[in-house]
Amino acid sequence: MPTTALFVTCVNDVAFPSTGIATVRVLERLGVAVDFPEAQTCCGQMQYNTGYPAEAKPLAEKFARDFRGYDAIVVPSGSCGAFVRDIHPRLLGSSAPPPVYELTEYLLDILETADVGAYFPHRVAYHPTCHSARLLKLGDRPARLLSRVEGLELVELPGAEECCGFGGTFSVKNPDVSAAMGADKVAHAVESGAEYLVAADNSCLMHIGGTARRSAAPVRTLHLAEVLASTKDAPYEAVAQ
Structure with missing residues (x-):
């Protein structure tokens, strides 16, 4: 099993913490031990998309430090997941994207699990x-x-x-x-x-x-x-x- 970390994102942390909790519950139910680097913060998407790449670069560098050494980084956000995987290498001058997976990618592509034991009668x-x-x-x-x-x-x-x-x-x-x-x-x-x-x-x-x-x-x-x-x-x- 790869060493896995949760990147909760600043939007979820501030406004939707239940989503981060739910992500951990799903992963732990499937036997994944999830780490949470407490130093994590914004990925820099807001700054970059507003036209401030110089201000976004230190946040990309911090992300790389905070999540260094993990085999997989799970994020319950397509937006932030895409930004880290696609834009961070450009900001940092690297050709290797970080091992970031949006939650559904991780469940199906890495864990190869479609049935997570959920029940939602709606x-x-x-x-x-x-x-x-x-x-x-x-x-x-x-x-x-x-x-x-x-x-x-x-x-x-x-x-x-x-x-x-x-x-x-x-x-x-x-x-x-x-x-x-x-x-x-x-x-x-x-x-x-x-x-x-x-x-x-x-x-x-x-x-x-x-x-x-x-x-x-x-x-x-x-x-x-x-x-x-x-x-x-x-x-x-x-x-x-």
Whole structure:
């Protein structure tokens, strides 16, 4: 078994700690010993994407120091996972990407496990976020995992490939367009009949979820890791408390 570390990301650490907890629960249930380097911090994506690569470089260097020596680094975020794997080598002048795996990649490609023992008796639609779909190319990995969750009904999301409108600083610089795109995504989620809209990025889910709550839409957002962490003995509602 490789030595494995959790990169929780700053968004999850600050706003969605339950996702990090859920990730560890899933991995430990499968026999993985997970380390958590406490010195970890932001990967530098916000700085880089805003046009400040010089400010992002020290964060990439720190990431390399904090996670040095691990065979695998698991991250419950397609966005941050793609940034570390694709951009950090450019910032650091290296041709070797760090051994970073988005959670579904690690479960299916490294552990070769599709059935993680989850139980989630709800109707679910999956939203493939832009970074997870276009940069990491997760493909059907999330759907394969969700299809093996006991009790879960996976429904098709209309316009699934369309961006939700968050886009990090895009939502700050273009709020009207961002809000309209978010409203479209919520409308599609409602059209699907799903109780939960699930994705691999809490930044996107934060945008979609906020839009859904403000419009009183009958759909909730939830990170994929929390679905996979849910079991009959510890269902999601109990885990979330």
